[in-house]
Amino acid sequence: MRAKMGNSVPLVLSETMPTSDAASLEMEAAVREDARLVYRISYSVLGNHHDAEDAVQETFLRYFRHRKDWPAIRNRRSWLARVAWRAALDRRRGEPEIPLGDAAEGVSEMKAAGAGPEEIAARREMQALLEHLIRTLPQELRATVLLSSAQELSSVEVAEILGIPEGSVRERLWRARKILKEKLTRVLGESHGR
Amino acid sequence: MNPMDDRNKRQFEDELLDAALGKRANAEPRAGLEQRILAGIEARRRAPAFPRWVWVFAAGAAALAVVAIIVMRRPVAPVPSPPPPMAAGRVEPVMSPAAGPAVRRMPPPAANSRTVRLAVFPAPRPLSPQEKLLLAYIRNGRLEETATRLPQPLDEDLKIPKLDVTALDVKPIENSEKSPEK
Numbered sequence: 001m002r003a004k005m006g007n008s009v010p011l012v013l014s015e016t017m018p019t020s021d022a023a024s025l026e027m028e029a030a031v032r033e034d035a036r037l038v039y040r041i042s043y044s045v046l047g048n049h050h051d052a053e054d055a056v057q058e059t060f061l062r063y064f065r066h067r068k069d070w071p072a073i074r075n076r077r078s079w080l081a082r083v084a085w086r087a088a089l090d091r092r093r094g095e096p097e098i099p100l101g102d103a104a105e106g107v108s109e110m111k112a113a114g115a116g117p118e119e120i121a122a123r124r125e126m127q128a129l130l131e132h133l134i135r136t137l138p139q140e141l142r143a144t145v146l147l148s149s150a151q152e153l154s155s156v157e158v159a160e161i162l163g164i165p166e167g168s169v170r171e172r173l174w175r176a177r178k179i180l181k182e183k184l185t186r187v188l189g190e191s192h193g194r
Numbered sequence: 195m196n197p198m199d200d201r202n203k204r205q206f207e208d209e210l211l212d213a214a215l216g217k218r219a220n221a222e223p224r225a226g227l228e229q230r231i232l233a234g235i236e237a238r239r240r241a242p243a244f245p246r247w248v249w250v251f252a253a254g255a256a257a258l259a260v261v262a263i264i265v266m267r268r269p270v271a272p273v274p275s276p277p278p279p280m281a282a283g284r285v286e287p288v289m290s291p292a293a294g295p296a297v298r299r300m301p302p303p304a305a306n307s308r309t310v311r312l313a314v315f316p317a318p319r320p321l322s323p324q325e326k327l328l329l330a331y332i333r334n335g336r337l338e339e340t341a342t343r344l345p346q347p348l349d350e351d352l353k354i355p356k357l358d359v360t361a362l363d364v365k366p367i368e369n370s371e372k373s374p375e376k
Contacts (some may be wrong), residue, residue: 028232043218044219047218053223111206149219181208185204
């Protein structure tokens with residue numbers, strides 16, 4: 001529940017940032033209810049825990065700095081998701097730790113050894129391979145896949161973050177998945193043929 | 195390839211893609227994420243807008259500026275210069291071979307503080323006879339009349355010291371038969 005801001009007694013937490021008890025309560029509520037969502041969005045973009053947590057910190061700090069705008073924010077969850085998405089994109093850098101060839105070879109070896117999909121998916125090589133494949137997607141498909149992969153978000157929320165109709169989200173997701181599957185088949189086939 | 199194998203392979207890759215995307219979506223943060231977020235925000239909130247060293251630096255710069263203004267505005271009084279360090283205790287510099295030619299340092303001109311600064315430059319001095327003549331000419335406009343007024347060097351009494359010339363003693367010329375030329 002959103003804390004009421006109007007007639008609370010001001011509490012000076014620092015010389016430059018006066019705030020109130022209500023603001024502190026609202027921050028606690030936002031973190032408690034939406035930290036997991038923000039984290040998953042950040043992780044879907046960045047692919048590692050350390051950078052994802054930094055992006056989460058930055059997202060909530062931005063939320064706190066915009067506390068004057070809180071009464072105007074209709075949907076806190078969407079606001080945080082959008083800011084987390086941008087913060088994570090700003091932090092995205094470099095290639096995955098494992099090169100594409102090594103990742104594909106590792107997955108092929110596990111598959112040849114009889115490992116199941118769930119077992120392979122849990123390995124670092126498969127996550128690195130998926131990261132490489134997602135990066136090759138066109139930008140609009142990549143954004144849709146990354147946001148949709150954060151299970152906390154519905155297609156309506158993804159559409160709101162990206163500023164597109166909900167139907168476009170589903171269509172882009174279908175196209176992205178098709179491309180990803182084709183590329184995965186080709187990469188594993190090439191790796192198996194070596 | 196056997197159609198059954200191909201179908202199995204495609205199904206396996208479908209499941210692998212689903213599982214990998216699902217695994218990515220289910221990333222769980224480390225325990226205590228909420229506490230770390232709130233603590234981080236609280237720390238940022240309590241941090242001053244400027245670090246302490248900025249204030250120290252600003253205060254130091256302001257103090258220096260005040261001192262500089264005071265020094266620049268103070269009137270300059272002539273200070274008697276100390277006697278030049280001479281003679282007895284003077285130590286000659288020892289020159290090393292690699293030191294190169296010795297450079298004679300002149301005392302800085304500011305050291306001679308006994309010099310009285312004049313209000314007018316160049317310093318006023320009495321007029322020469324030529325300057326007086328020129329000034330008089332300018333005033334009355336007649337050159338000859340002006341010139342007669344001026345003291346002439348020839349009018350002054352010449353004081354010539356008395357000459358003392360000794361008489362020459364000229365000896366008569368002897369016979370020239372003994373001349374070595376003949």
